[in-house]
Amino acid sequence: GDSVTQMEGPVTLSEEAFLTINCTYTATGYPSLFWYVQYPGEGLQLLLKATKADDKGSNKGFEATYRKETTSFHLEKGSVQVSDSAVYFCALRDTGNQFYFGTGTSLTVIP
Amino acid sequence: NAGVTQTPKFRVLKTGQSMTLLCAQDMNHEYMYWYRQDPGMGLRLIHYSVGEGTTAKGEVPDGYNVSRLKKQNFLLGLESAAPSQTSVYFCASSTVIAGGKTQYFGPGTRLLVL
Numbered sequence: 001g002d003s004v005t006q007m008e009g010p011v012t013l014s015e016e017a018f019l020t021i022n023c024t025y026t027a028t029g030y031p032s033l034f035w036y037v038q039y040p041g042e043g044l045q046l047l048l049k050a051t052k053a054d055d056k057g058s059n060k061g062f063e064a065t066y067r068k069e070t071t072s073f074h075l076e077k078g079s080v081q082v083s084d085s086a087v088y089f090c091a092l093r094d095t096g097n098q099f100y101f102g103t104g105t106s107l108t109v110i111p
Numbered sequence: 112n113a114g115v116t117q118t119p120k121f122r123v124l125k126t127g128q129s130m131t132l133l134c135a136q137d138m139n140h141e142y143m144y145w146y147r148q149d150p151g152m153g154l155r156l157i158h159y160s161v162g163e164g165t166t167a168k169g170e171v172p173d174g175y176n177v178s179r180l181k182k183q184n185f186l187l188g189l190e191s192a193a194p195s196q197t198s199v200y201f202c203a204s205s206t207v208i209a210g211g212k213t214q215y216f217g218p219g220t221r222l223l224v225l
């Protein structure tokens with residue numbers, strides 16, 4: 001079945017460091033891919049998405065490129081801020097409109 | 112628009128008690144979902160609905176029931192709560208409009224079963 005695997009955390013970075021959170025997926029067909037962010041005590045919020053191969057999703061300085069050849073959708077940010085501290089979830093939506101989520105990666109950014 | 116709202120925000124139950132979690136959305140979305148979130152396990156789909164009057168099982172449906180009597184509401188019921196159902200429950204909704212349909216999440220309900 002379809003699934004998402006993302007790197008385990010927690011990840012701790014200093015402010016202005018470069019961030020990469022790896023995400024790979026297994027799916028039949030052509031899924032859409034998402035990154036969601038969850039701040040403490042809140043629900044998940046969509047961060048960015050990509051709907052087809054080679055698409056790049058971007059938002060708030062975060063980027064991820066849909067790589068079909070490597071079945072990956074890695075999240076990157078060039079310079080993290082303390083306010084980026086949160087849990088990040090990679091997810092895919094299959095052709096049947098079901099969503100599959102990774103286990104989440106906790107990011108802490110220290111000043 | 113309020114988006115997706117969940118009631119209650121927090122609840123403590125004793126083993127064997129029953130309760131209903133309410134999810135409401137004002138975006139006219141066709142699809143609605145119930146997930147549970149547990150440490151180290153991400154989100155797991157409990158049940159979902161593709162339209163008013165329809166429901167389907169997700170990955171972890173045992174011990175839960177759902178109903179979608181109105182398009183805007185999706186209820187999750189626990190008939191006889193167990194400590195294993197201690198979790199944070201999230202409701203979500205999405206449209207059926209083609210092209211990268213996005214899920215919108217509620218703020219969550221924290222449930223503690225003693």
